[in-house]
Amino acid sequence: MKDISQDYYAKGSAEAATESALTLAKIQQEFASPKKDERLVIVLVGLPGRGKSFIARKLQNFVTWRGSECRVFNVGKYRRQAADGACAADFFDSKNSAAAEMRQQAASLAMDDMLKWLDKEEWSGTTTHPAVTPTTNGVRKDRVGIFDATNSTIERREWVLKECTCGVKRAGKPTGVVFVESICDDKDLLHANFMTKVNNSPDYKDMDVKEAMADLLSRVKKYEEAYETIDDDTQSYIKIFNLSSKMLVNHIYGRMAKSIVPALMAWNIGTRPVFVCRAGQTLNESERASLQCVMSRSESLGSQGREFRDALFSHMKVECLDFIRRRQKAAFSPDLNTGTSISGRMNRSGFGSHVSLASLVDENGEEEEQYVGTDGVTPLPFRCHIMSSTMPRARQTVEWGENMPYPVEMLSNLNPLDKGDFTGQELENLAVTNPEWYNQLVDDPFYTRFPGGECYGDLTSRLESVVVDIEQQVGPVLVVSHVSVLQVLVAYLRGTPVENCTSIALPMNTVLKFTPAKGGGWQESQHCILNSPSNSLSDLKCIDDSMHTGGHVTPLVRRRSSAIQRLSISSATKRDNISSNNNEDSLSELCSPMPAPPIWGDHQSSRGLEPSSPDENFII
Secondary structure, three states: OOOOOOOOOHHHHOEEEEOOOHHHHHHHHHOOOOOOOOOEEEEEEEEOOOOOHHHHHHHHHHHHHOOOEEEEEHHHHHHHHHHOOOOOOOHOOOOOOHHHHHHHHHHHHHHHHHHHOOOOOOOOOOOOOOOOOOOOOOOOOOEEEEOOOOOOOHHHHHHHHHHHHHHOOOOOOOOEEEEEEEEEEEEHHHHHHHHHHHHHHHHOOOOHHHEEEEHHHHHHHHHHHHHOOOOOOOEEEEEEOOOOOOOEEEEOOOHHHHHHHHHHHHHHOOOEEEEEEEEEEOOHHHHHHHHHOOOOOOEEEEEHHHHHHHHHHHHHHHHHHHHHHHHOOOOOOOHHOOOHHHHHHHOOOOOOOOHHHHHOOOOOOOOOOEEEOOOOOEEEEOOEEEEEEHHHHHHHHOOOOOOOOOOOOEEHHHHHOOOHHHHOOOHHHHHHHHHHHHHHHHOOOOOOOOOOOOOOHHHHHHHHHHHHHHOOOOOEEEEEEOOHHHHHHHHHOOOOOHHHHHOOOOOOEEEEEEEEOOOOEEEEEEEEEEHHHHHOOOOOOOOHHHOOOOOOOOOOOOOOOOOOEEEEEHHHHHHHHHOOOOOOHHHHHOOOOOOOOOOOHHHHOOOOOOOOOOOOOOOO
């Protein structure tokens, strides 16, 4: 008699799973999926004006930020070089054999360069890529090539697959291939995409807009005559409909399923501001003395921090209401009817359609439908998706009073870098007690891990879900966190090499505002919303990583005369003498004239300065 004591409806069958021919057949494709340390090629597919290059740029930034080397190989670039400039619509006619041969030649050159780059061989360099900083800790990076072209026929895609995976030509060089097809049938969205293309593509430089649009539409028609969508389910592919309103995935596993698919689902072409700032300042020395307490990680906001909290609320109110008014003016613009993931919608009706857009704001720019707080009753003056770390000082920075119960998503992902065994110690002391580790930190501040803790490279893993959450929002976003975390996050938004993020200056009491650009990047502005002594001691200018050819830049701060410098390994033999005689001049004699690690925010030496927050000045 069968044992039916198990609750079938709650847990199903309790019988142990067994291997069978059926289960093995179903998972055999997963066995063949590319491993993390192998080469990967992402092949874009789609008619002109479907957002392929937008997707390529977003993919490149995201994959590079996640720690891989990634480059885009745009076949159009090679085609323009082969044809010595732009080409008319007739060039893309499938019946034009001479042009077809030239297009294939351009594709072959791009493919050859991509495979050479994947194999780390010499290549011509006709591609788009960010600067890559080599590491000193032996970190191995996988390589991802993006083959950006229409790839609109089965024959072309079979050729791409063969070139990348041929067992003879690619022996010993395993390469995974994933096709990403962008399909768009929304006429309003297509028109907006076409306008962007004719206004920015090198093919239409110095051409009248009407003439350019007519040529583009003719080109699209030529491609449509021969276009074949992906329907081979033995291949790994992703189909994106109307720029993420719907997705279809087939045989997608590993990093593609874990990282890239969520990112592709999140990206949308709508505009919305993203604000990031450091948590407010905690108690100062006099406040600690009066309360008879010492600096700690769980410390609350001090008087300066509370002033910043109030100023932040006022700033966000002005910015968010202004955003709502501008959105209302564009409420019936056809290019706003774009897709986005449902989880990216705002609370309640949100900004997802023309009807909801019109109903949110009256003719004076004020919200007609009330946006209520966490109590379900209290009306709030503006909408905003707010994220903060779990640290009390960050949480308190967005606690705007009982009358403003804003929903706040508190995430441990946004907590400061974990210093492990070195928590509570100063870099100046570590330079003496642990010179070998300290010198590694100077040489490679991004990948040098704190014993028992994290390195900056670890932060990209725990910030990945935060980035996806930010990208999928269709309304204003506010992120309140700490220097180390925000440096990594800002590197993503700026599209600069994440390995150089430790040089990014993030002054106190300052809000960084990022607004999407049509090309897939972000525009940035900085707003100092509260003057304080600490601002005068920080470099308020943002460090543009692209302006520096190498190395790190440490913002200027007031330091002790014996600034932290790289110690020679031989100084370790003199450690006992230094420890017994804690003299600045003795330490200076052992320091070579090398710069300090540029992790200036979380580790800044601040003798003589008023500390702003634990873990964000001289305390590690």
